[in-house]
Amino acid sequence: MKFTGRVALVTGGGRGIGAEIARSLAREGAVVAVSARTPSEVEAVADEIVKSGGQARPFIADLSQADQGPALVARVASTLGPLDFLINNAGIASSAPVAKISLEEWNRIFAVNVTATFLCTQAALPAMVQRGSGRIVNIASVAARVGARYIAAYAASKHAVLGFTRCVAAEVAASGVTANAVCPGFVDTEMVAQSVSRIVAKTGMPSDQALETIKNQSPQKRLLTSTEVAAMVSLLCSEEGRGINGQALVLDGGGLLA
Ligand code: NAP
Numbered sequence: 001m002k003f004t005g006r007v008a009l010v011t012g013g014g015r016g017i018g019a020e021i022a023r024s025l026a027r028e029g030a031v032v033a034v035s036a037r038t039p040s041e042v043e044a045v046a047d048e049i050v051k052s053g054g055q056a057r058p059f060i061a062d063l064s065q066a067d068q069g070p071a072l073v074a075r076v077a078s079t080l081g082p083l084d085f086l087i088n089n090a091g092i093a094s095s096a097p098v099a100k101i102s103l104e105e106w107n108r109i110f111a112v113n114v115t116a117t118f119l120c121t122q123a124a125l126p127a128m129v130q131r132g133s134g135r136i137v138n139i140a141s142v143a144a145r146v147g148a149r150y151i152a153a154y155a156a157s158k159h160a161v162l163g164f165t166r167c168v169a170a171e172v173a174a175s176g177v178t179a180n181a182v183c184p185g186f187v188d189t190e191m192v193a194q195s196v197s198r199i200v201a202k203t204g205m206p207s208d209q210a211l212e213t214i215k216n217q218s219p220q221k222r223l224l225t226s227t228e229v230a231a232m233v234s235l236l237c238s239e240e241g242r243g244i245n246g247q248a249l250v251l252d253g254g255g256l257l258a
Contacts, residue, residue, distance in 0.1 A: 004029030012090030014041030016189030169246025
């Protein structure tokens with residue numbers, strides 16, 4: 001139980017990668033604030049953790065609204081205690097050629113993926129630095145490291161998350177706090193299910209073939225699991241992970257080799 005007594009906030013904790021991160025931190029003894037917009041999902045994850053002997057509380061927040069991130073961090077700290085781990089996982093994706101991305105869509109992606117990560121980190125960091133310990137883990141993507149067709153808004157947002165992570169890491173390096181980004185390839189979640197639906201809608205391809213196309217982008221010809229991402233987050237939050245700072249930990253089966 002390496003995280004006993006630690007307080008963690010997982011944004012986007014209602015399903016997918018965030019839910020698995022919440023479960024895995026709680027299994028190691030952390031008290032977990034599970035947050036997202038959909039009450040039924042965050043409540044289900046928090047209930048499941050509590051029923052299996054862990055500690056978790058649901059917190060509803062819409063991080064597309066700039067004031068809600070800092071308010072969430074404050075609410076979690078006042079309810080559960082000072083934050084040890086902030087996992088900026090909430091994220092959204094869309095796809096379109098550059099010529100067809102509206103400013104509204106660009107801003108929608110940036111508000112959740114980038115601005116909320118900035119604002120939650122800014123709200124959590126001073127107390128961590130003051131206490132001389134803390135972990136910021138930003139769930140970026142391999143799209144933080146490479147570009148590809150039709151994902152300009154998403155990839156630009158994840159590149160921004162990585163740049164932000166590196167700067168935070170530099171600022172806190174001497175304080176006992178670390179900031180890192182986890183950069184997965186395709187993970188078996190609702191987000192990929194939506195990508196499959198978009199491919200089907202745009203190309204008329206059958207959905208199993210669309211899914212194969214996505215799997216084939218990995219040299220391992222498979223989707224990652226949320227458990228694999230959560231294991232990396234656990235490492236970053238652990239004492240053994242304290243030397244890892246400002247890194248982009250790529251988890252993609254060996255697709256990106258630089
Ligand atoms: P997901 O299943 O769609 O879950 C996303 C989570 O974020 C949900 O809990 C969602 O809950 C929450 N969220 C979305 N908009 C929000 C908002 N405005 N305010 C608060 N919470 C919000 O996606 P996932 O695959 O688990 O993705 C998690 C993270 O991993 C994202 O940052 C994503 O970019 C990244 N990632 C995913 C993949 C992949 O292949 N799946 C690969 C690389 C990186 P509500 O909708 O209820 O708010």
